[in-house]
Amino acid sequence: MTVPLAERSGSLAAGDARRVAGRPAARRRGPSGRLLFALPAFAFLIVFFVYPLGLLFDTSVREVSLGSAATPGNPLVGAENYRTVLAETAFREAVPRTLIFLIGSVALQLVLGLCVALVLNERFRGVAIPRFLIYFVWLLPPVVSGAVWKYALDGTEQGAVNDALLALGVVDSPVLFLTRPAVALAAITLVTAWAGVPFVAIVLTAALKDVPGELYEAARVDGCGSWHRFRWVTLPSVTPTLSILGTLLLIYSFKAFDYIFVLTQGGPGTSTSTVPYLAYLYSFAQFDFGLGSAIGVVSVVTALVFAVPYLLQVRKEEQS
Amino acid sequence: MSIAQSAPPGRGINSEGRGWRRVGLVFLVLLTLAYGLPLLWMLGTSLKEAGDLATDGWLPSHPTTAAYRSFFATDFLPALRNSVVISTTTTLLSLGLAVPAAYGLSRTRSRLIVPGLVLLLVVQLIPTSATFIPLFRLLAQLGLVNSQFGVSLAQATLFVPFAVLILRPAFNALPPALEEAASIDGAGRARFLLRIALPLLRNTVLVTAAIVLVSSWGELVYSLTFLLEQDKYPLSVYIAQSVGRFNNTWNLLMSVAVLASLPVLLVVLAAQRRLRDGVTLGAVK
Numbered sequence: 001m002t003v004p005l006a007e008r009s010g011s012l013a014a015g016d017a018r019r020v021a022g023r024p025a026a027r028r029r030g031p032s033g034r035l036l037f038a039l040p041a042f043a044f045l046i047v048f049f050v051y052p053l054g055l056l057f058d059t060s061v062r063e064v065s066l067g068s069a070a071t072p073g074n075p076l077v078g079a080e081n082y083r084t085v086l087a088e089t090a091f092r093e094a095v096p097r098t099l100i101f102l103i104g105s106v107a108l109q110l111v112l113g114l115c116v117a118l119v120l121n122e123r124f125r126g127v128a129i130p131r132f133l134i135y136f137v138w139l140l141p142p143v144v145s146g147a148v149w150k151y152a153l154d155g156t157e158q159g160a161v162n163d164a165l166l167a168l169g170v171v172d173s174p175v176l177f178l179t180r181p182a183v184a185l186a187a188i189t190l191v192t193a194w195a196g197v198p199f200v201a202i203v204l205t206a207a208l209k210d211v212p213g214e215l216y217e218a219a220r221v222d223g224c225g226s227w228h229r230f231r232w233v234t235l236p237s238v239t240p241t242l243s244i245l246g247t248l249l250l251i252y253s254f255k256a257f258d259y260i261f262v263l264t265q266g267g268p269g270t271s272t273s274t275v276p277y278l279a280y281l282y283s284f285a286q287f288d289f290g291l292g293s294a295i296g297v298v299s300v301v302t303a304l305v306f307a308v309p310y311l312l313q314v315r316k317e318e319q320s
Numbered sequence: 321m322s323i324a325q326s327a328p329p330g331r332g333i334n335s336e337g338r339g340w341r342r343v344g345l346v347f348l349v350l351l352t353l354a355y356g357l358p359l360l361w362m363l364g365t366s367l368k369e370a371g372d373l374a375t376d377g378w379l380p381s382h383p384t385t386a387a388y389r390s391f392f393a394t395d396f397l398p399a400l401r402n403s404v405v406i407s408t409t410t411t412l413l414s415l416g417l418a419v420p421a422a423y424g425l426s427r428t429r430s431r432l433i434v435p436g437l438v439l440l441l442v443v444q445l446i447p448t449s450a451t452f453i454p455l456f457r458l459l460a461q462l463g464l465v466n467s468q469f470g471v472s473l474a475q476a477t478l479f480v481p482f483a484v485l486i487l488r489p490a491f492n493a494l495p496p497a498l499e500e501a502a503s504i505d506g507a508g509r510a511r512f513l514l515r516i517a518l519p520l521l522r523n524t525v526l527v528t529a530a531i532v533l534v535s536s537w538g539e540l541v542y543s544l545t546f547l548l549e550q551d552k553y554p555l556s557v558y559i560a561q562s563v564g565r566f567n568n569t570w571n572l573l574m575s576v577a578v579l580a581s582l583p584v585l586l587v588v589l590a591a592q593r594r595l596r597d598g599v600t601l602g603a604v605k
Binding site: 039149311 | 340341344345347348351352354355356357358359361362365373374377378417418420421423424425427428430432433434436437438439440441442443445446447448449450451452453454455457458473474476477480481484509513531534535537538540541544545555556559560562563564570573574577580581584585587588592595596
């Protein structure tokens, strides 16, 4: 790379004079011309994201069924869909359930993810195996891990978990992990966390590598033990990453669809549905696009509220 | 704390306390079991005979590739072909839009940058279970419901922002002198991007493409809702629907799951270290 560069810089002066003289101003390197390269992507996002968001709101104030979804001019019903949604028991029950799911899944992912990152950064013999597994599971299609856990948590002796619990004598009869509402929600939370921990661990492993070794050295000289070095060096160093991750995980967990769909389809009834999942159920199980969209709008607004701290932080970093 | 106890510098936080190291080791074993056993369970089940499912333990007593041989007679092959079509289309579309956009947004001081980046982030944060409703209506208006290209268009809205956010820092990191030199040699921006920047950033672009490819490969919501006919479904939908359907043929389903994970295995084997750099940049920076 260096050789052609050196050659080029040799002809710099002559070339420069020629270009500047011969070229119209519009072809000079200004920032605006460069931005044109981003135009196709943003045009695409405006058509397939911004416009649909408007359409989501529009659908939420109309009566739309599957058959009339393609045609414009569905009857306007104002806030009717929102009133119906707020009165629905399914929605009212889904709100606290979603909160429990979010808190459980985010907390598990942050705590376990940090522990995983800490051990993966240590020089243990054979650490390459869990490290590989972590990367593999991170990219594994959610339907694949969902299907594996669906069978592992099967409510008969066939399920691996029940098989193990019975063999160990922990339970006398198979646990119905995915058909008893409270247990099923816990199972979904755990599986979501299982699948989410690798991402957290990978990001935190990188953050841990960036902690300057001198800090540990200094802490050691000051007589800090392992715990104090973790508490006063490691933790403060990764706190910014942890806080961004916390917001991201909150949003990602809120988006959770695949594990719910594969493990319980939101049931029994709607007992394991989160709020965004209800938008799917109302639209494609009841074919009421108006109601589904009203829940969709509520979900979008909630996601945006969750995202505010993250977006503010990004803006701050970009401007500095 | 005696000097004899202290470990060489730069060995991480647990290098000193023996007790902590032991705790770490135990945790590491548990970690390997927590992630290894479910995968072993998947592989083991796929090698069982249907009749042995109820009686076998975790591993097959009579290992057989019967499940793998039998699904060539089912609708697995069309689903596999659909997955390949959808994920390659999505990847080409996403990278085709994202590479120029990442270049366009790099190293400029325009006031449009921050709103642009915020839009990219917001796109990724909105639940897909909310966006598929209006996207369904939009695709219906365009006559693209039940079309795999429609699914790719919808998926690309997720992956274009992701790819731009990963690639932009890479473009920012190219030395400015490089572009100046190219410009003096008469290369326009497009030629600089294609002939000079892209070859230099080849690895970053390839890793980004690989992540997009496997994510599209496993994408469920849009494929599930925009495709209406069985013969158009990709593997992800095939698996998701089979989970509820064939309760007694888990060995079949697990063999499909094993094959569906192969692209992931290849990507991780080929680029594990680079993946970390990719995800770190894309997610947190």
